[in-house]
Amino acid sequence: MDKLYNKTEANTIVYVTRDIERASGFDLSKGHTHIVTNDTIDARSTKEEFPLHITLIPSPKPLDTYELLEHKDAASALGKGPILVFKNTNRIEKTCAEKNLTLLNPSANLANMIEEKVSQVGWLADMREFLPPHEITQLNRIQWEDRPFIIQYNHAHSGEGTFFIENESELAELQSKFPQRDVRKTAYIQGPVFTSNAIVTKDKIIPGNISAQITGLKPFTDLPFATVGTDWKLAHTLLSENDKIAYRNIEVQIGEKMQRDGWLGMFGVDIVRANDGEFFLIEINARQPASASFESILQKRNTVLEAHVQALQNIKVENVLPLTRGGQISQRVTRKNEAHYPHLKYNSPVNRIKKEDYIMDDEHTVRPDIYLSQDTTFKTLSLEALKVIDSYLSFSTNVDRVSIPYYNNARHDIRGGLNVFGGKGSIEDIHEEIDILAKKEHVDLKSLPGEDLKKFLVEHNIGIDCSGLTYYILDAELRATKQGSLKGNLSFRPVHGIIGALFGRMRGVRNTNVKVLAHKANSTPISLLNIQPADLIIMTDIAGKYVHNHVLIIHKVIYKGTTPTEIHYTHTIAWSTDGKYDHGVRQGIIEITDPEKPLPDQKWSENGETNRNNETRARALKAGYLAIHRLIHN
Structure with missing residues (x-):
């Protein structure tokens, strides 16, 4: 790979991908790969480690690769060098x-x-003999012949365009939908499926590491031909040396044909070993296969991704590092669990489990200590409410992003009665006000680095308090779920009296504090086992100087079966270790280690600190009243 780095010293490879997972096999510590991807939680985590080598593109929804290439915020990064994508179009x-x-x-x-x-x-021409017995025909011309077979549309991805026909009624149903569609009808071959990621260079074919393909395994998927994982160790358990020779014969001949036609770089093959020992080609992936990233992580050096980039630049490629261990498996969205993932498409991957040794005991059995992800589900706030969180968590006037500072109006005078100067400003209020301030002070917000933007907000006393943040998130959640507005659901009179109730109806967020949210007229305590997104963790009567009532809002809950195992919360706070500028909106996780114990006895993680040094947990310990509350809908 030194040859690649020497060649690209002044001309970085720019990898553009909609999903940061596809780029996870690149070694960013070398400094010669720049990634352009969607602004997601996972991508931000990677950017924190390699801030100079990742450009995040903000968008209300994830952008496709071509949309990332067309986005104005990507222009500067795209000029750093030649472009590489996961799959060309x-x-x-x-x-x-x-x-x-x-x-x-x-x-x-x-x-x-x-x-x-x-x-x-x-x-394939003469090499079509590698395929199982097949024919290309119109769907309405296929007759049922009393034995199962496979029908594939021309474009079939992740098993969605492949159909296993077991009886005449299944065939008739498919024919009624697209009678004149050209399809490939293929004999059904029983046996284990293997896959590899090979490399085509200008002068040779580099065979890939063979892994056993995990396909159609319930409950990880309900599609019989959807790939959910790979296991390199299992392949070496199932294949004899003669088997490997037969497999390589197909793989290399496919690569040589691609080479003659002008292909360079990576490709993948899926090959089935029939019960009689014969091998058949069932799929060619003319692109970077999804498993290449984890394969490269396992290899660490002389990786398939390194070889892929070298081959595409006509740089001499050494053989990739052999791999005989490791595996990964993904839970996909199924008809059974799709209600838990309202923001994901059917068959989308949900959770990935990766192991450096192996995944499968045999071709049908997941090893018993694998944490079965089908038992793991999660619920989140609505997309609209999550967008509100993101706007406060990743505030920006250009490319750099900062969290909105914490604001405690007990320490400041509220200027002009404006929400934005009282810790109650909407994200639109904050943008509008800093634009006014910047024009008065001749500050160019678009060129302001993130660190200076945060200072600008703090120095002008612009921030959000915990109840103000909770108000806007809950309001978005109620509106998204057709339950009205938060102002319409809250009762202000028990806390603020008749006059306060009147003002509360007029300016709901200004009159909303922790006491209002916690009052029995507005919310009711619930047990830890019943917690769900939009619930609140209320802390009042907290011991200590300058410590005020506090609220956390739950934005995500992970369950094992029906039991919560992780609570993900959002709030705004200032820890004693935050100094003048590092406070603000942030998120944390409470891991439920024993649901029978109170909240402070669980594992609290936030801002890199767990339990003893976690000041949010410390507030919970000092609270005279600590409880989980759920809003009462009027």
Whole structure:
């Protein structure tokens, strides 16, 4: 890889991907790969470790690769060097051409011809004998012949365009939907499936590390041909040396054909070993296969991703590091669990379990100590409420992002009666006010680094208090779930009296504090075992000087079965260790180690501190009243 780094010393590879997971196999510590990706929690975590090598693109929804390439905030990063994407498309090629960007990936048309199920048969030519017995035909011409078979649409991804036909009624149902669609009908071959990520260079084919493919395994998926994982150790358990020779024969010949047609870089093959020992090609992935990232992490050096980039630049490639151990498996969204994942599409991956040794005891059995993710579900606030959290957690006037500072109006005079100067400002209020202040003081907010932006907010007493933050999040949640507004659901009179109730209706957020949220007219205590998103952790009568009532709002809960195992919360706070500028909106996790014990006895993690040094937990310990509350809907 030194050859790659020497060549790209002044010309970084820019990897553009919608999902940071696809880039996880790159060694960013070398400083010669720059990633452009969606602004997500996982991506931010990586950016914290490598701030100079990742550009995050903010958007209300995750952007596709071509949209990332077209986004104005990506322009500077895209100029750092040639572009590499996970899977090339005609749209990506068009965008790169319009922007005069050098795209390393092979032709999208070639990739489609090789990968798509109908066109692939013609491309294979004499090598179509590697496929199981098959025919290309219109769907309405297929007859039931009293034995199961496979139907594949031309484009079939993650098992969604592949159908196992077991009886005549299943065939008829499919034919009624798309009678004239061209499909590939293939004999059903029983046996274990294997996969590998090989490399095509200008002068040789580098075979990949063979792994056993975990396909259609319930309850991780309910699609019989959806791939949910790979296990490198299992492959070496199941395959004899002669088996490996037979497998390599198919893999290398496919690679040589791709090489003759102008392909460079990585490709993947899926090959099934029939019960009689014969091997058949069932899929070609003309792109970076999803397993390449974790394979590279396991390899650590001479990785398949390194070889992929070298080959695409016509740099001589050494063989990749052999791999005989390791595995990963993903839970996908199924019909059974999709209610728990309202913001994810059916068949999307949810949880990934990765092991450096192995995943499977045999081709049908997950090892018993694997934490079965199908028993693990989570619930979150609505997308609208999560966006409100994100706006306070990742406030920006340019590229750099900061959290809105903590504000305690007991320490400041409220100027002009404005919400924004009383710790009660909406994110729109805050943007509007700092624009006014910046113009008065001739400050260019767009060029202000994150550290200076945070100082600007603090020095002008602009921030949010815990009840103000909770108000805006809860209000968004209620509106998203068609339950009215928070102001319409709260009763202010028990806390503020008749006059206060009148003002509360007029300016709800200004009259909302922890006592209002905690009052029995507005919320009711619930048990730890019943906790769910939008619940509140109330702390009042906290011992100590300058310590005031406090509230946390739950934005996510993870369950094992029906029992909560993790509580994810959002709040705004100033710890004694935060200094003048490091306080503000942040998030934490309470791991439920024993649901029979009170909240402070669980494991609290926030801001890199756990339990003893966690000052949020310390407030919980000192609270005269500590309880989980749920809003009463009027």
